[in-house]
Amino acid sequence: MTTVTPPANVSWVPLDFQHGPCSSSDSNAAAAAGVQPSLVDLLRQDQLRADDVQRRLQSPNSTYDESKGQAGTSGETDTSYQAKVRAQWGSRTRNRPTNEKQQGSQVSIDPAATSGDGGLLPGVIQTVVLDTASDVAWVQCVPCPVPPCHPQTDTFYDPTNSGTYAAFPCNSPACRQLGPYANGCINNQCQYRVTYPDGSSTSGTYSSDLLTLNPTTRVSNFQFGCSHVDQGNFDTQTAGIMALGGGPESLASQTAATYGSVFAYCLPPTASYLGFFVLGAPRVAASRFVVTPMLRDPRVPTFYRVLLRDIVVAGQRLNVAPAVFAAGSVLDSRTAITRLPPTAYQALRAAFRSRMSTYRMAAPKGILDTCYDFTGVRSVKVPRIALVFDRNAAVELDPSGILFNGCLAFAANADDRMAGILGNVQQQTIEVVYDVGGGAVGFRRNAC
Known part of the structure; x- marks a missing residue:
C-alpha cells in the first residue's frame, strides 16, 4: 500500500x-x-446513480417514487x-x-x-x-x-x-x-x-x-x-x-x-x-491549483456544478460548440463514469479511437462502447486527455482516469440538454477543492 x-x-x-x-x-x-x-452490476448501478442525478436536476421539487425504482437483481x-x-x-x-x-x-x-x-x-x-x-x-x-x-x-x-x-x-x-x-x-x-x-x-x-x-x-x-x-x-x-x-x-x-x-x-x-479528505482550505500554494467558478441552483442546493468548455485529446481541442455544455457538469464523488452531452462524447470517442487504432477493439461493456483487447500487450499508451473548464481551467486527467476495465471511461447522456456528470474515475489523483463559500472549485494534479 x-x-x-x-x-x-x-x-x-x-x-x-x-x-x-x-x-x-x-x-x-x-x-x-x-x-x-461484477462489472455488469457496477455499471448498472452507476447508470441508476446518474439517472437519479439527472432526475433531481430536471425536477427539483420531485421526491423519489419507489414504485418507479429499479431494484437491483443481484450484487x-x-x-x-x-x-x-x-x-x-x-x-x-x-x-x-x-x-x-x-x-x-x-x-x-x-x-x-x-x-x-x-x-x-x-x-x-x-x-x-x-x-x-x-x-x-x-x-x-x-x-x-x-x-x-x-x-x-x-x-x-x-x-x-x-x-x-x-x-x-x-x-x-x-x-x-x-x-x-x-x-x-x-x-x-x-x-x-x-x-x-x-x-x-x-x-x-x-x-x-x-x-x-x-x-x-x-x-x-x-x-x-x-x-x-x-x-x-x-x-x-x-x-x-x-x-x-x-x-x-x-x-x-x-x-x-x-x-x-x-x-x-x-x-x-x-x-x-x-x-x-480535508475540511477547510488546503495547506498548498494557490498557484498549484487551477480554479473555475462553482455553479449553484437554489432549487437543487445539493449539487455542485462546473462549466465544461472543451476537451483536449493528444493536444488537440475538440472545439465542441459552447452551447453543448450549457447545462454544466455535476461533481459527484460516487458516480464512477463521467457523463457527457452526446455531441461532446461522440467527438471525444472519435478522437480517442483514432489515436488508439493500433490496439484491437473489443465488444462494448454495458454503457462503455469503446473497449480494447490488451491481451499480450506489455504496455498500453493512451492519448492525453484534458478537461477545460470555464476561465480556461485545464485539468489533465491521470492515465487511471481515462481507461476503465479496458474501455474509455466516458459515456453519453440521452441528449445535449442534460447536465454532464464528472465521475470519480476522472477525478483520480486530483485534489478537488470545493470552496462553496467562495463559489469556486480548484483542481491540483498528482495530489495522491
Whole structure:
C-alpha cells in the first residue's frame, strides 16, 4: 500500500476505495482475494446513480417514487468505486452528563484532542462513504436487526452507550429543516428517511452526537440519521453515508462557520493507494491549483456544478460548440463514469479511437462502447486527455482516469440538454477543492 503523509494541524483524514486491498475496514480478505462486484452490476448501478442525478436536476421539487425504482437483481447496492473514510461516532463517559443541547440545533467544532477531556472516552469507529450529491449523513444504530439492516464490519453504533448523544425533538429547528427527508415523529423524536436510485432506503431517528474525524478535530453536536431500518442491499464494509452536498444537513454545511464552507478530497488511482479528505482550505500554494467558478441552483442546493468548455485529446481541442455544455457538469464523488452531452462524447470517442487504432477493439461493456483487447500487450499508451473548464481551467486527467476495465471511461447522456456528470474515475489523483463559500472549485494534479 502506498501512503500519503498528512499535513500538520488540519482535519486530514485518510481515504480509500471500497472493495480494495487497501480498504480501511476489517473485512479485506475477500477484496484482497479478488472477490469484486461484477462489472455488469457496477455499471448498472452507476447508470441508476446518474439517472437519479439527472432526475433531481430536471425536477427539483420531485421526491423519489419507489414504485418507479429499479431494484437491483443481484450484487450490492453500492458497487461502483466508492471513496470511504473512517470516523469516530459518539463518546463514552464514566458518568454520563445531562445533555443540555437536546432542544437546539447548533453545531460547534472542538479542536481539542479526545483523550484527557473530562473523562471523555472514544466512541466507535464507523466506515462511511463520501457522497457529494446527498445531504443527510447516516450510520446504522442499535437497535438495527439484520435484516432489515445490513451486516457491517464495524461495531454497530449504540447511542445508549454515548454520553453525548441526543435525538432531536419534533419541534426542533433541525427537524423542521429536514424538508423532503422528514419522516414524521415517534415519541416526540424526529424521524428521517432517505431513498436511493435503486429503491433502497434508510430511515430512523434524526439525532446528534460527537463526530471525531481525527485526534485533533471533533465536530460537537453533529447532526445525522440514526438508521434503524435499511431497505435494499448495502455493502457490508460500510456503516453508512457521509453526506457532503450543499443542503443544510450535510457535514460541509454544518461545519461551514469553522472551515469557511471549504472541503477537499483526493481519490487514489487504484485501491492499492490512499487518498485523503480535508475540511477547510488546503495547506498548498494557490498557484498549484487551477480554479473555475462553482455553479449553484437554489432549487437543487445539493449539487455542485462546473462549466465544461472543451476537451483536449493528444493536444488537440475538440472545439465542441459552447452551447453543448450549457447545462454544466455535476461533481459527484460516487458516480464512477463521467457523463457527457452526446455531441461532446461522440467527438471525444472519435478522437480517442483514432489515436488508439493500433490496439484491437473489443465488444462494448454495458454503457462503455469503446473497449480494447490488451491481451499480450506489455504496455498500453493512451492519448492525453484534458478537461477545460470555464476561465480556461485545464485539468489533465491521470492515465487511471481515462481507461476503465479496458474501455474509455466516458459515456453519453440521452441528449445535449442534460447536465454532464464528472465521475470519480476522472477525478483520480486530483485534489478537488470545493470552496462553496467562495463559489469556486480548484483542481491540483498528482495530489495522491
